[in-house]
Amino acid sequence: MTSENRIYAPTSIVDWAKSDAYHNSFLIPKDDVLDAAVKNCVAQGVPAEIAVSAAHGKFLNLLVKSLGVKRILEIGTLGGYSSICMGRAIPDDGELTTLEVNETHAKVARENLANAGLEKKCKVILGPAYDSMVRLHPEVPFDLIFIDADKKSNVKYFTEAKRLVKKGGVIIVDNMVEYGNVSDLELENPSSWALGVRNLLALLKDDDEVEATTIATVGERGFDGFLYAVRK
Template sequence: MDRFAPTSVVDWAKSDAYHNSFLIRKDEVLDAAVQNGIDHGIPVEIAVSSAQGKFLNLLVKSLGVKRILEVGTLGGYSSIWMGRALPYDGELITLELNETHAKVARENLAKAGLDGRCKVILGPAYDSMIKLHPELPFDLIFIDADKKSNVKYYEEAKRLVKRGGVIIVDNMVEYGNVSDLEKESPSEWSVGVRELLAVLKEDEEVEATTIATVGERGFDGFLYAVRK
């Protein structure tokens, strides 16, 4: 058998499950959050995977993050992962357009014991970002919302994050479609990522890289940027 043979999402999901069985303990709160989302018709399959959630959790811990802004809440799965890593006086603000999603996220955060530390703001994310003028800038901003608004979210995130702070943008690869310039009708997702990459190419105020990933969510990747 050729060990370099093409693989599929089935193989990647199997790999994630294997590694997670050693590194991520069963978590009834997170499982309940996923089920609550399913029960309310939320597309939980587009949330971060458990391995990605654990990565965000470890990132918050290792960077000593105290203030997080999340753009795109869905059911609050990633919010719980990040919120759990905050110190007792930390804060996470998460922005969500959909009223049902926001309601479910608040329920899930409350069940996780994080409702005092994590706040859900309902409304268009860009409008909510414009209204934010915190006394202290955010240490980390995680953007995982509609891709066509990537540039708008990024520009506001750069205003809101501290110098030396981190901006992460999820879904930067789209199964390799972003780099397929011969495709006649690229998706809004691909267009939004390409526009962001074009902005970053000329931006002297950040250092950034894209990391491609494979796993149970398929072939994708995220942007990791540090504000100078």
Template sequence: MSTPRQFPQVHRETSLEDWTRSDRYHNSFLIPSDNEAANILERALKNSSDNGLPDIAVTKAQGKFLNLLAKSIGAKRILEVGTLGGYSTIWLGRALPEDGELFTLEINEKHAKIAEENISNAGLSSKCKVILGNAHDSMVKMNPEIPFDLIFIDADKPSNAKYFIEAKRLIRSNGIIIVDNVVRYGRVADSALSDPNIEGVRELLAVLKDDTEVEATTMATVGEKGYDGFIYAVRK
């Protein structure tokens, strides 16, 4: 009987430089950077940066993941909570069929304006609509005849649980809810640490623990914007 091959163990600290290099290496094979779609997305990032928006959008790899996820479930109706400059909106919008629609919720008027510019430049204004105002209030007012297929939550973290409760009401059976930034360099699991963002994630986890209407897991991620993760939940 042959002995199973043992992979060498590498004992060293990894850095943001390592993770950034890894993301860019994989992206160079899997995400084209020389086509119209890539140019549109890069212009959206540049326009957001030029107008002073914070550099907190999803990474290119994460945007592609959202795009593929929406395609894989045949999503026709998407809700995004937290727009910023519309970078993730464009990734999601490009996954929609011709009759698909996406609503994205943004409280900051300047961010909403820049996002609308970027969405228009991407040719997605007919599918993607920015709703200005408090995201939770906007969700509470929604009573769609057709529920959403996919909901992506990436807004203020202290409101995570409120957003999720409304998302569960608005999503179809077997629909998917993604909540971003829930690992936060592992700090959520460190009981010695606390801030409003960490507590917002902990509150959401406590809600999910006893929720029998969804199944969920946390997926840790690492890449050019550091060590974080997202909650992937499916509505029963």
């Protein structure tokens, strides 16, 4: 097949993962700390395969650096992979607060953050994320909020995120596409994931407090995407 013909040829996760690996080989050097975090997750039963990919982690890191972010709120810690990526990018006087409902996940994340030397800048709060958000009343609002937790609660998380983020601040919501299931309105019995994303999109349609767009992605984690929103 010529390259011209391949432009319109169907692709699969095999192709996407291969592409990720190729680009990463040039742009993302070997990282012993992140590798150790993944190994620690696997060893303790934390599903590392649902964490952000290496490329997406690097994107979050670069985004934090380029925006000059100092205060981050993360909804959904898992094993702390994305927390490490973002925590490395904030200055020494910055702070990342990450919310996790699962006690084992929180324990592993704290271990991984300590191994990365980030325990002083990154704090893990154990408990239901929405309840933790409601209890937060920071004197200084967050610069960036990253939502990557149970999708059925997207509307609740996003509503609180708007309260907690500064004007001009960024809210990112992960997993907005779910292999195209979100936009497939003929799909029987859509998942709580798809329904949670649809509910968030419906909310945003008439929300004049933010400007937002969805960026679809393909890679080693499949066909998905994220919402990028700016608080007016």
